[in-house]
Amino acid sequence: MADDDQHPDNETRLLYIQERLDEQDTPALAALFNALETVETTRILESFPQKTRDLLWPLIPTEDIGEVLAGVDEEIRADYVEDLSASDLETIVRGLDAQDVAEVLDVTDDETKSSVYASLDDNIRAQVENLHAYEEDVVGRYMDPETVNVKQGVSLEAVQRYIRIHHLLDDQSQQIMITDKEKRLLGTLTLIDLVKQPQEARVEEYMVDSFTLNDQMRVNNAAVLLRSKELSFVPVCDADGILVGQLNAADVLEITQDNADMTLKHMSGVSDEEEVFTPILRSAKSRGLWLGLNLLTAFLAAFVIGQFEAVLDQIVALAILMPVVASMGGIAGSQTLTVVIRGLALGQLVGDNTRWLYNKELMVGMSNGLVWSLVVGAISYVWFGQALITLVITLAIFVNMSLANLSGVVIPLILKRLKIDPALSGAVILTTVTDVVGFLSFLGLATLIIL
Amino acid sequence: MADDDQHPDNETRLLYIQERLDEQDTPALAALFNALETVETTRILESFPQKTRDLLWPLIPTEDIGEVLAGVDEEIRADYVEDLSASDLETIVRGLDAQDVAEVLDVTDDETKSSVYASLDDNIRAQVENLHAYEEDVVGRYMDPETVNVKQGVSLEAVQRYIRIHHLLDDQSQQIMITDKEKRLLGTLTLIDLVKQPQEARVEEYMVDSFTLNDQMRVNNAAVLLRSKELSFVPVCDADGILVGQLNAADVLEITQDNADMTLKHMSGVSDEEEVFTPILRSAKSRGLWLGLNLLTAFLAAFVIGQFEAVLDQIVALAILMPVVASMGGIAGSQTLTVVIRGLALGQLVGDNTRWLYNKELMVGMSNGLVWSLVVGAISYVWFGQALITLVITLAIFVNMSLANLSGVVIPLILKRLKIDPALSGAVILTTVTDVVGFLSFLGLATLIIL
Numbered sequence: 001m002a003d004d005d006q007h008p009d010n011e012t013r014l015l016y017i018q019e020r021l022d023e024q025d026t027p028a029l030a031a032l033f034n035a036l037e038t039v040e041t042t043r044i045l046e047s048f049p050q051k052t053r054d055l056l057w058p059l060i061p062t063e064d065i066g067e068v069l070a071g072v073d074e075e076i077r078a079d080y081v082e083d084l085s086a087s088d089l090e091t092i093v094r095g096l097d098a099q100d101v102a103e104v105l106d107v108t109d110d111e112t113k114s115s116v117y118a119s120l121d122d123n124i125r126a127q128v129e130n131l132h133a134y135e136e137d138v139v140g141r142y143m144d145p146e147t148v149n150v151k152q153g154v155s156l157e158a159v160q161r162y163i164r165i166h167h168l169l170d171d172q173s174q175q176i177m178i179t180d181k182e183k184r185l186l187g188t189l190t191l192i193d194l195v196k197q198p199q200e201a202r203v204e205e206y207m208v209d210s211f212t213l214n215d216q217m218r219v220n221n222a223a224v225l226l227r228s229k230e231l232s233f234v235p236v237c238d239a240d241g242i243l244v245g246q247l248n249a250a251d252v253l254e255i256t257q258d259n260a261d262m263t264l265k266h267m268s269g270v271s272d273e274e275e276v277f278t279p280i281l282r283s284a285k286s287r288g289l290w291l292g293l294n295l296l297t298a299f300l301a302a303f304v305i306g307q308f309e310a311v312l313d314q315i316v317a318l319a320i321l322m323p324v325v326a327s328m329g330g331i332a333g334s335q336t337l338t339v340v341i342r343g344l345a346l347g348q349l350v351g352d353n354t355r356w357l358y359n360k361e362l363m364v365g366m367s368n369g370l371v372w373s374l375v376v377g378a379i380s381y382v383w384f385g386q387a388l389i390t391l392v393i394t395l396a397i398f399v400n401m402s403l404a405n406l407s408g409v410v411i412p413l414i415l416k417r418l419k420i421d422p423a424l425s426g427a428v429i430l431t432t433v434t435d436v437v438g439f440l441s442f443l444g445l446a447t448l449i450i451l
Numbered sequence: 452m453a454d455d456d457q458h459p460d461n462e463t464r465l466l467y468i469q470e471r472l473d474e475q476d477t478p479a480l481a482a483l484f485n486a487l488e489t490v491e492t493t494r495i496l497e498s499f500p501q502k503t504r505d506l507l508w509p510l511i512p513t514e515d516i517g518e519v520l521a522g523v524d525e526e527i528r529a530d531y532v533e534d535l536s537a538s539d540l541e542t543i544v545r546g547l548d549a550q551d552v553a554e555v556l557d558v559t560d561d562e563t564k565s566s567v568y569a570s571l572d573d574n575i576r577a578q579v580e581n582l583h584a585y586e587e588d589v590v591g592r593y594m595d596p597e598t599v600n601v602k603q604g605v606s607l608e609a610v611q612r613y614i615r616i617h618h619l620l621d622d623q624s625q626q627i628m629i630t631d632k633e634k635r636l637l638g639t640l641t642l643i644d645l646v647k648q649p650q651e652a653r654v655e656e657y658m659v660d661s662f663t664l665n666d667q668m669r670v671n672n673a674a675v676l677l678r679s680k681e682l683s684f685v686p687v688c689d690a691d692g693i694l695v696g697q698l699n700a701a702d703v704l705e706i707t708q709d710n711a712d713m714t715l716k717h718m719s720g721v722s723d724e725e726e727v728f729t730p731i732l733r734s735a736k737s738r739g740l741w742l743g744l745n746l747l748t749a750f751l752a753a754f755v756i757g758q759f760e761a762v763l764d765q766i767v768a769l770a771i772l773m774p775v776v777a778s779m780g781g782i783a784g785s786q787t788l789t790v791v792i793r794g795l796a797l798g799q800l801v802g803d804n805t806r807w808l809y810n811k812e813l814m815v816g817m818s819n820g821l822v823w824s825l826v827v828g829a830i831s832y833v834w835f836g837q838a839l840i841t842l843v844i845t846l847a848i849f850v851n852m853s854l855a856n857l858s859g860v861v862i863p864l865i866l867k868r869l870k871i872d873p874a875l876s877g878a879v880i881l882t883t884v885t886d887v888v889g890f891l892s893f894l895g896l897a898t899l900i901i902l
Contacts, residue, residue, distance in 0.1 A: 164648075227704070252704065253704060257707060260712070265789060268718070269782060270786050270789050276793065276794030276808060283790075287783070294782045295775070297778075298774060319769075320753050322770070323777065327745060334719045334720070342726065342727065346727075347465075348728075353469075364735045
């Protein structure tokens with residue numbers, strides 16, 4: 001999101017691929033995929049609708065397919081894995097690390113899963129089975145189970161030699177784990193200290209008392225913690241303090257970004273899985289549910305209006321001005337909602353803070369309500385030239401905007417207490433409240449004052 | 452955002468602080484801040500309104516103040532830096548790294564800045580001046596200017612010795628830079644390879660051809676690139692390929708998270724800087740502008756309704772059902788908008804993809820439009836028992852939902868071409884379109900069919 005051109009390179013590459021496809025220039029495309037890193041191939045596959053993707057898929061080098069499958073969006077992965085036999089899968093996952101194998105097998109049925117399990121190296125199989133034992137949305141499912149562990153008392157030099165002899169440290173490692181005999185985590189040693197500190201020093205001299213995550217923690221809670229502590233690496237332990245894995249920088253980035261995406265999608269009624277190239281039927285279905293829910297609330301608003309037929313029948317200007325009342329309340333409320341949802345995610349809203357926030361939002365709602373209700377009143381007077389209508393709409397806008405801001409605090413706090421994601425249903429409930437309050441105050445005041 | 456309790460630890464800590472404040476137990480609070488890491492102190496300060504924060508501020512250990520100031524939200528930083536003399540600032544920034552010094556001095560006037568510059572070590576001053584030379588929203592401003600550079604031809608062992616002798620590698624380094632005589636970047640060597648590979652090998656044997664960012668790139672574009680390439684470390688070069696700094700995992704996390712926050716805030720009309728504890732007046736002002744803009748569009752909708760006074764005057768049921776038409780179109784359109792804004796951010800919407808997307812969204816809009824217009828029609832028939840009103844609302848919902856989905860594609864694409872952030876103004880323009888189209892089709896059809 002910015003004011004200059006984004007990714008000329010990515011867009012140029014997609015256009016290049018479209019042109020080669022139009023010319024049926026398969027060799028050029030195969031050469032491209034050969035030259036690209038798997039993460040780039042993955043992004044390209046995610047950047048086309050299914051039909052185009054199906055044309056590109058056979059051109060991916062065989063040795064890249066495993067990592068590409070592990071990397072693409074789950075919907076796409078499921079589409080391709082479905083068509084693969086167990087023996088194809090066995091070939092594909094050979095050489096992948098446990099995290100990638102677990103991702104690929106995630107979308108297979110139990111039978112295929114156990115057949116592929118049987119073909120894996122003992123070490124990888126044990127790790128994959130461990131990962132699969134976790135529920136889908138907990139930290140354990142996202143961690144790298146392969147850690148480098150050393151005991152206290154060894155020198156940095158000895159650690160370095162140990163790593164070289166046993167070919168330890170994979171692509172993403174950033175720290176060495178210091179554990180006791182039971183594999184309980186005592187602390188960590190950064191690669192930075194391993195290199196920069198005197199080599200005769202013992203690991204405990206530079207051991208850091210690392211923040212750890214519990215393997216059963218919800219990944220969305222972990223996302224917020226990781227962010228607030230600005231961590232890009234964290235060891236994962238089970239309930240007994242036994243080290244079971246680690247989150248590397250790439251895992252942390254994935255977890256925190258997925259969490260941000262989810263909030264954004266939930267707030268506008270889009271499901272977690274939907275992307276631009278999700279097929280028509282799937283999109284229509286997942287969005288349809290949300291539309292149905294919204295319909296209920298829209299009819300609730302209509303029902304409220306229906307109670308005031310008498311006054312609407314007499315003064316048509318009211319029908320004309322109704323959307324202004326609803327719209328100003330809706331916007332004011334959703335501004336508050338967005339800010340409060342962030343505060344909730346950061347765990348900031350407790351005790352006196354909550355009281356302070358109610359007060360703040362009421363004041364903001366009333367002051368903006370005052371300003372804009374007077375503006376709306378003035379415009380309405382110029383338009384319709386009727387003092388009573390002007391009075392009614394000015395009061396209604398003021399009431400609705402003040403209550404909208406309060407609702408923007410109350411609704412997410414209640415949802416949180418009910419253990420419902422405030423981002424998911426907050427917006428639809430809030431709009432219902434601002435519509436109902438808006439119509440009720442506007443038409444109610446009109447009935448009282450004008451009729 | 453999740454369905455179980457978030458941060459019992461953070462919330463518990465905030466409550467603990469509130470209780471100590473109520474009891475005026477200053478020693479307990481001072482002890483707490485002494486024990487905490489600066490990033491935790493920073494989060495606590497951000498978790499209270501200004502009045503409480505002012506009580507806590509004097510309790511922060513002097514040696515932490517620099518890092519805390521560098522870490523807190525810009526608004527808070529400005530509040531405290533304002534009250535500090537140049538000589539206070541000189542003491543505070545002593546010992547900070549260049550990135551932190553640059554952050555703190557960002558909010559000072561030019562006079563204070565040059566006075567503090569003069570007090571810095573030559574090396575740090577040069578780095579800070581370099582950082583300040585960049586515009587606020589480019590990559591160069593966010594980078595760590597301190598890199599560890601080696602030439603080709605040296606052995607890994609020699610690199611390790613060089614690092615130890617000169618006390619190189621700061622807290623966040625992840626890679627060693629391999630440069631030529633002009634400091635042009637040739638490639639990088641990861642700390643992992645530096646440790647795990649045979650020590651007699653020369654650096655070029657394990658040199659990776661690293662992806663780099665240009666120092667003048669907009670930071671929001673960089674955020675998307677970093678994410679799509681799944682990078683958590685990247686060297687930064689100027690236009691001539693000269694190495695000028697690096698983005699570490701923490702910088703990458705900050706850049707990508709700020710970008711996600713910005714999109715979320717922009718979509719609901721909240722400014723980048725607003726947080727839960729932003730003071731009343733600042734919040735009211737920044738939100739007020741957005742409300743004013745929305746008012747214009749609300750009156751546009753009212754004006755459209757005003758054109759149909761005749762039919763509204765005769766059939767009050769139309770006024771009752773109006774919000775249903777507007778609401779269903781608004782939700783459908785904003786679902787599309789959210790998905791399209793993501794696709795734009797990822798650079799996916801070019802050539803045939805755009806055509807495919809128009810087709811998809813029209814199909815999704817029409818199919819959901821068909822389903823829900825029939826449902827709305829049925830409910831309206833039961834409610835009002837009038838065939839013509841049923842016909843009108845069924846058609847209007849169908850038209851509005853189909854066009855809403857198309858608008859959800861057209862509007863952000865046009866905004867992008869005009870170099871306007873689609874997240875910022877997309878939602879308000881879209882609502883205007885769905886309101887206008889909704890009222891126009893509903894009341895227009897009513898005029899044609901019923902009058």
